[in-house]
Structure formats: C-alpha cells, structure tokens
Amino acid sequence: MLRLANIEKSYQTGPTRTYVLRQANVEIRQGEFVTIMGPSGAGKSTLLGILGMLDHSWTGEYWFLDQPVHALKPKMRSEINKQYVGFVFQQYHLIDSLTVYENIETPLTYRDYGRSERQAMVADILDRFQIVGKKDLFPNQLSGGQQQLVGVARAVVAKPKVILADEPTGNLHSDQAREIMELFTRLNQEGTTIIQVTHSRENAQYGHRIIQLKDGWVVGEERIR
Numbered sequence: 001m002l003r004l005a006n007i008e009k010s011y012q013t014g015p016t017r018t019y020v021l022r023q024a025n026v027e028i029r030q031g032e033f034v035t036i037m038g039p040s041g042a043g044k045s046t047l048l049g050i051l052g053m054l055d056h057s058w059t060g061e062y063w064f065l066d067q068p069v070h071a072l073k074p075k076m077r078s079e080i081n082k083q084y085v086g087f088v089f090q091q092y093h094l095i096d097s098l099t100v101y102e103n104i105e106t107p108l109t110y111r112d113y114g115r116s117e118r119q120a121m122v123a124d125i126l127d128r129f130q131i132v133g134k135k136d137l138f139p140n141q142l143s144g145g146q147q148q149l150v151g152v153a154r155a156v157v158a159k160p161k162v163i164l165a166d167e168p169t170g171n172l173h174s175d176q177a178r179e180i181m182e183l184f185t186r187l188n189q190e191g192t193t194i195i196q197v198t199h200s201r202e203n204a205q206y207g208h209r210i211i212q213l214k215d216g217w218v219v220g221e222e223r224i225r
C-alpha cells in the first residue's frame with residue numbers, strides 16, 4: 001500500500017550537508033498497524049512527514065496506493081493527503097483562528113459530506129473524546145493535552161484510509177493514552193492502516209511491528225504479533 005524505496009533527505013547548512021534520512025526502504029501493507037521508534041533526532045517525524053506527503057524535498061521513490069508520489073506535483077500530493085490521510089502532528093498544529101469544532105470539521109470539508117452529515121460526525125467525535133464542552137473554544141484556550149486530543153479527533157473524524165500519528169499520546173494522562181490506543185486498534189480492525197511514532201513501549205504493543213530508526217537509518221525491525 002505504501003512503499004518507500006531508497007528515500008533520502010538532507011539539509012544544507014553552509015558548506016555541510018546533513019543527512020536526516022538515509023536510504024530508507026519501508027513497505028507497509030494495507031491494514032497494518034506499524035510503530036516507528038528511535039531516539040530523539042533519529043528522523044521519525046521527518047519520515048512521517050514524507051509518508052503524509054507534507055514534505056516535498058526528498059529523493060527516492062514513494063508509492064502510495066499505486067501512485068508514484070515521487071513523480072507527482074506538490075498540489076497533487078496534497079490532494080492525495082486530503083483524500084486518504086489523517087495526520088496527528090507532534091506539535092498539534094491546530095488552526096489558531098478556528099474553534100475546536102471548526103478544527104475537527106476541517107478534514108470533512110475536503111470530502112463530499114453534506115452540512116448535516118458533517119455536524120453529526122463532529123458531534124459524535126466531540127462526544128467520544130469528551131470535549132463537547134470545549135467545542136467553541138480556540139486552541140490557545142486549551143491545555144496541551146486537550147489540544148492533542150483535538151489533534152487526534154481531527155485526524156480520525158473523516159475515517160481516512162491511513163492514519164499517521166506522531167507521538168499522539170505524548171501529552172496525555174495514561175488512561176486517555178490507553179483510550180486513544182484502543183481507538184486506533186478498533187479503527188485498524190475496521191481496515192484503517194495506522195503508522196504511529198512513539199517513545200512508549202506500551203503504545204508500541206498495540207501495533208503489529210516496530211520499525212527502529214537511528215541517525216536517519218532504518219536499523220531494525222521487530223514483530224509484535
């Protein structure tokens with residue numbers, strides 16, 4: 001479903017070129033639940049950003065649902081992202097000028113849902129995440145954990161084919177973290193492909209396998225079940 005072949009990414013700072021991803025070959029099948037782990041700075045968020053088609057400056061080949069992403073223009077990549085991907089950002093990236101309700105509604109506006117259908121879907125998610133009382137607040141009126149919950153809610157609301165989640169529970173209480181992992185497990189059982197980045201061994205246990213990154217290299221793999 002997703003296949004990366006020899007993906008490299010580097011930054012040029014003055015005369016030196018620093019590589020943050022090296023010859024990454026990664027294949028993820030439809031319906032898999034994969035965890036990416038590794039030390040800080042290993043390139044995990046970088047890799048997820050490429051998979052989510054949010055980052056366009058890399059080399060190599062990336063196939064997404066038989067589409068050659070490497071050959072597509074940025075606009076087309078963004079279209080694929082909007083249609084198929086729900087992304088949970090490590091730093092939340094909520095839209096400051098929109099309320100909680102409107103932030104969660106955003107991915108639905110990219111798809112063919114009518115107004116009342118959108119309202120029902122957002123209401124359901126607000127209820128499920130127990131944030132109904134926060135729906136008219138703006139992101140800067142929320143705690144870090146609440147912002148993270150809204151970020152997860154926004155990523156799952158449109159029932160995307162693929163969920164990419166960067167440390168989705170890093171700021172949550174352990175009960176809430178478990179609920180998010182159980183939600184991901186349920187969505188995965190219903191067919192959603194999930195790729196998460198986490199530092200938590202506990203969260204990793206919910207997935208099928210772990211891909212280990214270090215200094216930009218894929219250095220290992222571990223099967224959970």
Ligand SMILES: Nc1ncnc2c1ncn2[C@@H]1O[C@H](COP(=O)(O)OP(=O)(O)OP(=O)(O)O)[C@@H](O)[C@H]1O
Nearest residue numbers: 011018020038039040041042043044045046047090
């Ligand atoms: N704009 C930039 N210029 C130069 N180097 C960058 C830039 N952005 C990121 N990097 C480098 O890329 C490397 C990988 O960063 P990345 O955010 O992918 O790490 P990570 O594995 O997600 O770490 P963490 O666990 O802390 O989130 C880091 O060494 C970082 O300094």
Ligand SMILES: [Mg+2]
Nearest residue numbers: 044045046090
């Ligand atoms: Mg990161």
